[in-house]
Amino acid sequence: MLALKQDHSQLVVLSVLAIGPSYGYAISKDIAARSEGHFKLSPSGMYPLLTKLEKNGLITPSWEEVKAAGADPDSSGRKRKWYTLSAKGKKQLEQSIERHRQVQSLLDGFVTPSSESGLATG
């Protein structure tokens, strides 16, 4: 399993929220599922990151009351904090994706057949 770096974490979280609103635990599960378990964003990395993204206006929070199945309908449930990608966040995500693609393309230039042949002969 690979631990995500800060820059990648932001890109990954914003990408998850680009699909639709989500909340902390669901985001972490989504990341693990979409990377087939290869990526892990720990809660101690994710919640400060979500706070930072919220403060910077990239995501907007909203609250929902959630009740356990079978719970007393009159009792109060726990609160769930949902995050939605803001217009600013969408723009930031597009820029991050563009940067990521440029870096990837540059890196591809270093692992062309010549390096592969070097590996093969080595």
Place this chain on the structure above:
Amino acid sequence: MKKISLQPKYKVESSSKDSISTWLDVLVGMLVMPDSQRTQVRDELEDHLRSRVDDLLIVGKSEPEAIQIAVAELGETAELAKLITHAHQHSNPRRKMMNIALITVALAGMSFGGFSYINGTGAPGATPSNSGAIPVVIRESPQQRDMDNQTHPFDLSMVSMKKILIAIGDAFDKDIKFSEHARTGEMQGLLTSHIEKFQGEYTFDDAVRALNASFPEGLYGYRLEISDNTVLLQSDDEYQRSLVELRVYEIPSQFVAPSMRNDFARSIEDLLRVKFDLSYTSIQVVSGSMVVAATPEIHNKITELQQELDVVFELRAAKNKQDNDEYAVRDEQRLIEHKKKVAAAKELQLKAIDRIQEEFNSVRNNLIGTNSQMGIESKAIMDLSKQLRTQGSTLSPDEKEQIQHEMTQRGAKHTELEYLHEEYQARYIYLRDRLIDSQYAPLFENLD
């Protein structure tokens, strides 16, 4: 997009609820932030833990085991508390709202055109960027300085920040004061945090530095304000707010319309935001002036900006004046040139009239001349004709022929004179009309 509510399938029992709540209580106690934010962090982490426990129960874990795993996954409690606190302290939009509220309250008592201060407990000369170990120190008395420079031994174990502070106060004979946030529990996490030991021979400054090394201000979000006899512990938020001053700035007179004045204020704000954190700054346009609530550092920058803008506006005004002066000189020159041209044209016109008049006089004389000559020739022909009629019988044929020849010659001359006379007459009429035109021309010009 519609939210999908993922409802937990299992209801966590009260015993597990208690153990999760206990853990959350510990974590929240370590957070250094206002109560409202602390509650939100707690709610969010509770949702995370309970969702995780629900999932683990589904895959067959026992309840205590599930809780243990869920909590362990969150990492070391103190570390998580630090990281969350740090993330919250980096930017706080609420502070801006506070400043706007402060303006509203303070506007009633402020004096336009000068400076008015609110919350004047701010330390003179201190700035928010002052990040030394002793952030705010106001000392005046030499005796106190001597006392502070003496060393005192400290040997404290498993001690809270609050107790260290009180020990320092006792050692150096200073009152330890706690701000409203410290008294009302907003800084509970900081005050109850413990360190293993606080030991050493310290002067006052060294003791404060050692305290700061154990409880870094930036991380815990507090400030110490030190004077001769007191040490005030306050939250970073309170400290920043204490520095906020209200000042009224005149907007340059070029910006007349309200929208232009608002644009001016927003431009200043945008320029400042490039370099400064404006969490404790509010810029509003009130009655045509720009009212700014901000720290002295920001005010100094605005004053600097305003002075630079004044220079730019003065230069522009000077350039405009120079351009206008140049246009005025150029216009005057053009007017002089125009007048010269008009005068020259007038002179040419007068010369032309003189020439016409001269020619007119000459043609008139010629007309008189041709008329007179034609009269002479007519009379001569009539005399010759009369001589032929009266003396015809007495004249020889040669004499008759000579008289007839002379009559023919004079007739031809008369005819020639008639042609010439007609030409002179046509020229005379033409020149007379031109003279009449030239005499009436000034009259028509005036009528136009």
